[in-house]
Amino acid sequence: MSTVIEQIEQQIAQLSNKAVKKNTGHILTVADGVAKLDGLSDVMYNEMVQFPGGAIGIALNLEEDEVGCVILGDVSNLKEGDEVQTTGKLLSVPVGKALLGRVVDALGRPVDGKGPIDSKEFYPVEKIAPGIIVRKSVSQPLFTGIMAIDSMIPIGRGQRELIIGDRGTGKTTICIDTIINQGRINKVGLASGDKNFRPVYSIYVAIGQKQSNIVRTISALEAAGALEFTVIVAAPAADNPANQYIAPYSGASIGEWFMENGMDALIVYDDLSKHAVAYRQISLILKRPSGREAYPGDVFYLHSRLLERAARLDGKGSLTALPIVETLAGDVSAYIPTNIISITDGQIFLETDLFNQGIRPAVSVGLSVSRVGSSAQIKATKQVGGKLKGELAQFRELAAFAQFGSDLDAKTKAQLDRGSRIVELFKQPQLNPIAIELQVSVLWALQKEYFSSVEVKQVVGAAASLRDYLATRKDALLTKIRTKAALDAALDAELKTACDEWKGTFAAK
Amino acid sequence: MRGDKKTKLLAKQLFKLSLVNGEVSAAQVAGVLGYIEKIQPRQTLALLKLYHRAIAAEVAKSRALIEHAGPIGDSALKLVESAMTQKYHRAVTASAQRNDALFAGLRVRVGSDVYESTVAGQLAALAASL
Ligand SMILES: Nc1ncnc2c1ncn2[C@@H]1O[C@H](COP(=O)(O)OP(=O)(O)OP(=O)(O)O)[C@@H](O)[C@H]1O
Ligand SMILES: [Mg+2]
Numbered sequence: 063m064s065t066v067i068e069q070i071e072q073q074i075a076q077l078s079n080k081a082v083k084k085n086t087g088h089i090l091t092v093a094d095g096v097a098k099l100d101g102l103s104d105v106m107y108n109e110m111v112q113f114p115g116g117a118i119g120i121a122l123n124l125e126e127d128e129v130g131c132v133i134l135g136d137v138s139n140l141k142e143g144d145e146v147q148t149t150g151k152l153l154s155v156p157v158g159k160a161l162l163g164r165v166v167d168a169l170g171r172p173v174d175g176k177g178p179i180d181s182k183e184f185y186p187v188e189k190i191a192p193g194i195i196v197r198k199s200v201s202q203p204l205f206t207g208i209m210a211i212d213s214m215i216p217i218g219r220g221q222r223e224l225i226i227g228d229r230g231t232g233k234t235t236i237c238i239d240t241i242i243n244q245g246r247i248n249k250v251g252l253a254s255g256d257k258n259f260r261p262v263y264s265i266y267v268a269i270g271q272k273q274s275n276i277v278r279t280i281s282a283l284e285a286a287g288a289l290e291f292t293v294i295v296a297a298p299a300a301d302n303p304a305n306q307y308i309a310p311y312s313g314a315s316i317g318e319w320f321m322e323n324g325m326d327a328l329i330v331y332d333d334l335s336k337h338a339v340a341y342r343q344i345s346l347i348l349k350r351p352s353g354r355e356a357y358p359g360d361v362f363y364l365h366s367r368l369l370e371r372a373a374r375l376d377g378k379g380s381l382t383a384l385p386i387v388e389t390l391a392g393d394v395s396a397y398i399p400t401n402i403i404s405i406t407d408g409q410i411f412l413e414t415d416l417f418n419q420g421i422r423p424a425v426s427v428g429l430s431v432s433r434v435g436s437s438a439q440i441k442a443t444k445q446v447g448g449k450l451k452g453e454l455a456q457f458r459e460l461a462a463f464a465q466f467g468s469d470l471d472a473k474t475k476a477q478l479d480r481g482s483r484i485v486e487l488f489k490q491p492q493l494n495p496i497a498i499e500l501q502v503s504v505l506w507a508l509q510k511e512y513f514s515s516v517e518v519k520q521v522v523g524a525a526a527s528l529r530d531y532l533a534t535r536k537d538a539l540l541t542k543i544r545t546k547a548a549l550d551a552a553l554d555a556e557l558k559t560a561c562d563e564w565k566g567t568f569a570a571k
Numbered sequence: 572m573r574g575d576k577k578t579k580l581l582a583k584q585l586f587k588l589s590l591v592n593g594e595v596s597a598a599q600v601a602g603v604l605g606y607i608e609k610i611q612p613r614q615t616l617a618l619l620k621l622y623h624r625a626i627a628a629e630v631a632k633s634r635a636l637i638e639h640a641g642p643i644g645d646s647a648l649k650l651v652e653s654a655m656t657q658k659y660h661r662a663v664t665a666s667a668q669r670n671d672a673l674f675a676g677l678r679v680r681v682g683s684d685v686y687e688s689t690v691a692g693q694l695a696a697l698a699a700s701l
Contacts, residue, residue, distance in 0.1 A: 067642075067644065068644060068646055082686070082687050082692065083684060083685070083686050083687075084684070084686075084687060085683055085684055085685070086683050086684070086685050100624065100628070101628070101682075102683055103682060103683045103684070104683075104684070127624070127625070127628070147685070
C-alpha cells in the first residue's frame with residue numbers, strides 16, 4: 063500500500079518541478095506612490111510587478127538589496143510586509159484602430175464609460191526608437207490648418223515640432239485645431255475614394271491637466287467631428303505621478319502601431335513640462351541624485367527617448383510629434399525648454415505680448431523655425447507665401463523703428479502698410495482650421511494686392527468673406543488647387559476671375 | 572528606522588564576516604552578535620535589523636520551504652531537496668509545512684523564488700487572466 067502512495071508522491075514532486083516559477087518579494091515601505099521592496103532577485107528594469115489587490119508597479123530602481131518601484135493604481139490598501147511578485151512582462155498597452163474615438167488612462171484602460179475596448183494587439187510602453195537605417199527624411203506635409211504655420215513654419219509627417227510659450231498663450235488651441243484639421247482632411251479624402259490618400263490619425267496625451275480642461279478638449283473634438291479619428295490618453299493632475307510619467311510613452315506606443323502598420327499618425331504631448339515635474343517627484347521620492355532645478359540627471363533622456371520615437375519609416379508610415387512646453391515669462395533658456403528645443407526639429411514660439419495685442423494665434427514668426435518642414439511644403443504654398451516670413455520680419459523691424467521717427471518716406475510707409483495687412487490676415491479664431499486650398503487662395507489674393515485697398519481693420523473680415531465666397535461657389539477650383547498642389551497659368555487665371563468676382567460683391571456691401 | 576550610510580556599510584561587513592565558505596555559520600553569527608552587544612555601535616537597532624534582513628535572506632536561499640495540502644512523504648522531501656540543490660548550485664535543505672488553503676499540490680519557496688503547482692495557484696492565475 064505504502065509504495066502506491068510513494069508513487070503518487072513522486073508524481074506530485076515531479077509536478078512541482080514543472081510548476082510555474084514566480085519571483086517574489088515583500089513591501090518594505092510605501093509612500094507617495096513609490097514602494098521599496100526586498101527580495102525580487104530576478105526582477106528586470108521596467109518590469110511590471112504585481113501588488114496585492116490588483117495594483118501594478120514598475121521597477122525603476124534596482125539596488126543591491128532593494129527594489130524601488132512606482133505604483134500605478136490604488137495604493138491605499140498596501141502595507142508593509144505584503145507579498146509582491148514579478149510578472150516577467152514589460153508594461154504594455156492595447157493598440158489598434160479599436161482605440162479611435164476613445165478616452166483611455168495611462169495603461170490603456172477605457173475611462174469614458176463606453177464599454178471595453180476590443181483590441182487584440184499589445185505594444186510595450188517603452189520601446190527602442192527606430193534606428194538610422196529604417197528612417198526616411200520628411201517629405202509629406204501635415205497641414206495644421208493654421209495659416210501662419212502652414213505658410214511660414216510648415217510641418218512634415220514624421221517631424222517633431224515643439225509648441226512653446228507661456229501659460230495661456232494658446233498652445234493647446236493650436237494642437238486641437240491641428241487635430242480637427244486632420245479630421246476634416248480625413249473625411250474629404252476618404253470620401254473622394256482616392257487610393258493614394260493617407261489619413262492622419264491623432265493621439266492627444268493630456269498630462270497633469272485639470273479634468274475640466276480635458277473634458278473641454280474632448281467635447282471640442284467631438285463637436286468638430288474629429289474624435290472618431292482620435293485617441294485620447296488622459297493622466298489628469300489628480301492622477302498619481304507614476305501615471306503621469308507613463309502616459310506619454312503609452313501614447314507613443316499607440317501611435318507607433320499606426321506607423322508600423324503603414325499609416326500616418328500625429329501625437330500631441332500636452333505638456334512635457336508637467337511630465338518632467340511628475341518625473342522629478344518620483345525621482346526625489348526614489349532618492350535619486352538631483353541636479354539642475356532639482357530635476358534628476360536623466361531628465362534629458364526622459365524626453366529624448368520619447369521624442370525619438372516619432373519618425374517616418376521607410377516603406378511604412380509615420381508618427382509626427384507636437385510636444386508642448388510651458389515657459390515662465392518667455393524664458394526659453396530654462397532647463398526643460400532648452401533640452402526639448404535641442405531634441406526637436408524646430409519650434410513654434412507663442413508670445414504673451416502678441417496674444418494680448420489680439421494677434422491670435424500668437425505665433426512669433428521671428429523666433430519660430432521648422433528645420434525640415436519646408437521640404438514637405440506643397441509647391442502652391444511656396445509660390446504664394448515664400449517671401450512672407452522675410453517680409454514680416456522686416457515689418458517688425460520697421461515698426462519698432464517707426465515708433466521713434468515721425469516722418470517716414472513713402473516706401474517705408476508702404477512697407478508698413480503691407481506688413482500690418484499681413485499680420486491681420488494671419489489672425490484666425492480658434493477651432494477654425496482653414497483648408498490648405500483656401501489658404502493658398504487667400505495668400506494668392508494678398509500677393510496680387512487684392513487687400514491693398516481694404517482698410518487694415520477690415521482685412522480679417524475681407525479674408526473671411528473671400529474664403530466664404532470661394533468655399534460656397536468655387537468648389538471645382540478649390541479641388542483643383544488641392545489635387546494639383548501647384549499653381550500654373552490656368553489656375554492663376556481662374557483665381558483671378560474668382561477674386562475679381564468676389565471683389566465686386568465685397569465692395570458692393 | 573532605516574539606518575544611514577555608515578550603518579548600512581557596517582551591517583554589510585558584519586554580514587560578510589558571518590559567512591564561511593559562502594554559507595551562514597552559526598558560530599560566526601554568535602560572534603558578531605557578541606561584538607555588537609559589547610561595542611554598542613551607533614544606531615544599534617537599525618544595524619541589527621539590517622543584519623537580520625541580510626542573514627534571513629541568505630538563509631532562505633539554502634532552505635526549501637515546502638507548503639503542502641494533504642500528506643507528504645520523506646521521499647518527496649528528498650526529491651525536492653536534490654532538485655533544488657542542483658538548480659541553485661548550493662546545498663538546499665527542505666522542510667515541510669502544512670497549508671490547507673492550497674487545496675491540493677505543492678508550493679516550494681527558495682529565497683525569493685516560488686514554485687507553485689497548487690490548485691489555489693491555478694485558480695488565482697485563472698482569475699487574473701479573466
Ligand atoms: N486663435 C485664438 N483666438 C481667440 N482666442 C484664442 C485663440 N487661441 C487661444 N485662445 C484663447 O486663449 C485661452 C488660452 O488658450 P489655451 O488654453 O490654448 O492656452 P494654453 O497655452 O494651452 O494654456 P495653458 O498654459 O493653460 O495650458 C483660451 O481661453 C482660448 O480660448
Ligand atoms: Mg494648455
